[in-house]
Amino acid sequence: MAVQREFGLAFPKAEYDRRLAAVRRGMAERGAEVLLLFSPQNLHYLTGYNTVGYLNYQCLLVPLEGDPVMVVRLLERPVAEATTWLATVFAYEDHEDPAGAVRRAVHEAGWASRRLACEQTSGFLSVRQYRHLEQVLGAEIQDGSGIVEGARLIKSPLELECHREAARCTAAGLEAIINAVAEGRTENDLAAEGYRAMVKAGGEFFSSQPIVTSGEKSGIPHTTFHRRALRRGDAILIEIGAVWNRYAAPQMRTAAVGEASREMRRAYDACREALEATLAAIRPGVRSLDVQAACQAVIDRHGYEPNFRKRVGYSVGVGFAPSWGEGQIMDLKHHDERELRPGMVFHVVPALREHRTFAVGVSETVTVTEKGCEILTSFPRDLFVRG
Known part of the structure; x- marks a missing residue:
């Protein structure tokens, strides 16, 4: 019988650890040190994040080492804190630039000099948003598409x-x-x-x-x-x-x-x-x-x-x-x-x-x-x- 949750994680933490390890192997093969993810499917797969507000700008930053962090709209932060295992969730208010919150997360985590990659095939990050993110981060971002999807293909x-x-x-x-x-x-x-x-x-x-x-x-x-x-x-x-x-x-x-x-x-x-x-x-x-x-x-x-x-x-x-x-x-x-x-x-x-x-x-x-x-x-x- 699958886990029936009232609230919180759908799976034991070990399941998320397994998924994260698989994604990190894919990152290492592609030379990515920090992977930026925007698809609600990928965020949910790695963290358990579950909201009907997923059309809002949201980003999961996954480093090769250390804990991932998430950037969400301020209204969504309680959901992120309740449905994921993450220790750090950055939030932006509706009058703020979400890309600026991603930049803050990168700098506060000490990842500014790391090789950044981003899923470029997400239907939840427009071309304009991607170009703006590159400009705000002031860094070249390599293509990280398919890394998480490669792990998702085989079900546990x-x-x-x-x-x-x-x-x-x-x-x-x-x-x-x-x-x-x-x-x-x-x-x-x-x-x-x-x-x-x-x-x-x-x-x-x-x-x-x-x-x-x-x-x-x-x-x-x-x-x-x-x-x-x-x-x-x-x-x-x-x-x-x-x-x-x-x-x-x-x-x-x-x-x-x-x-x-x-x-x-x-x-x-x-x-x-x-x-x-x-x-x-x-x-x-x-x-x-x-x-x-x-x-x-x-x-x-x-x-x-x-x-x-x-x-x-x-x-x-x-x-x-x-x-x-x-x-x-x-x-x-x-x-x-x-x-x-x-x-x-x-x-x-x-x-x-x-x-x-x-x-x-x-x-x-x-x-x-x-x-x-x-x-x-x-x-x-x-x-x-x-x-």
Whole structure:
């Protein structure tokens, strides 16, 4: 059973020590003496920092030796002190320059002459902010992108347990949504049932919003609930992922209102077969592109190649909105020769869309084991006809 926290650290301090040691090995390999981090995922991974105010300017400074320090908005300092193991948290007020607070942290820690590196791929540090930070620090900052992500790619047993707990909450959400399907009800009705069930089961604030999309709208990627009333014959594409200690377990399922057309069933059977082939291909040493090929072969054999021109899966782990995904760390896709390793976690997502007609899909969140893969999520893979 994963740690259930009322407040404070999600994991024992030893888990954070392990992560920090892995990041420091990556820093040493890149010649970085102090690493500046801005992504909420990376801050949370190394310290436990957990706030809904993560859009504010925040920076974790990690030295090769000594304790990391954090810079946050003054309003967020109590959160940093309550949810992390850090001894030193610098704060800036709303009328102050946040980069100036980073400079103060660097100088007070005695790191002004150290080789600084910064994650340059963070979506939470704009180009303007990065250039201003360089100017304020008066130092050349090397690229430290990917150092923390390299450690995040392999999940520990404690992290996997969080994925399992999230999967339990996701299953509760799927069951609630599917049981709510009926002609005349709205997408919002279904989404509301899913939200309620996942949160009641113990899930936290979401890292990706649930997708509940129906009818011809379901054939348009990344649409979701928008007050549409369900009609007989509609396909309903459902993709949800509950969160436990910031770890998500996404799952996709398909339902139909009253009846499922022959073409809908044919496409769904292709997706389910493709999922099974993909899961059978996942094991240590297999390349990302080989996993994609296993899925693609089934899709192509069923004649859906024009409808499936995307990755088959992506890494998942620590997540904050806008996404539960770690695709920036690793995808399962064409031309990617990286090999799978035990402890990696992926959301495997075969889905087919007939534009402005319908969509079907079925997915699982899995982890790579020593001999194959373990399916972390659990819910029947039927095409559910309800209402």
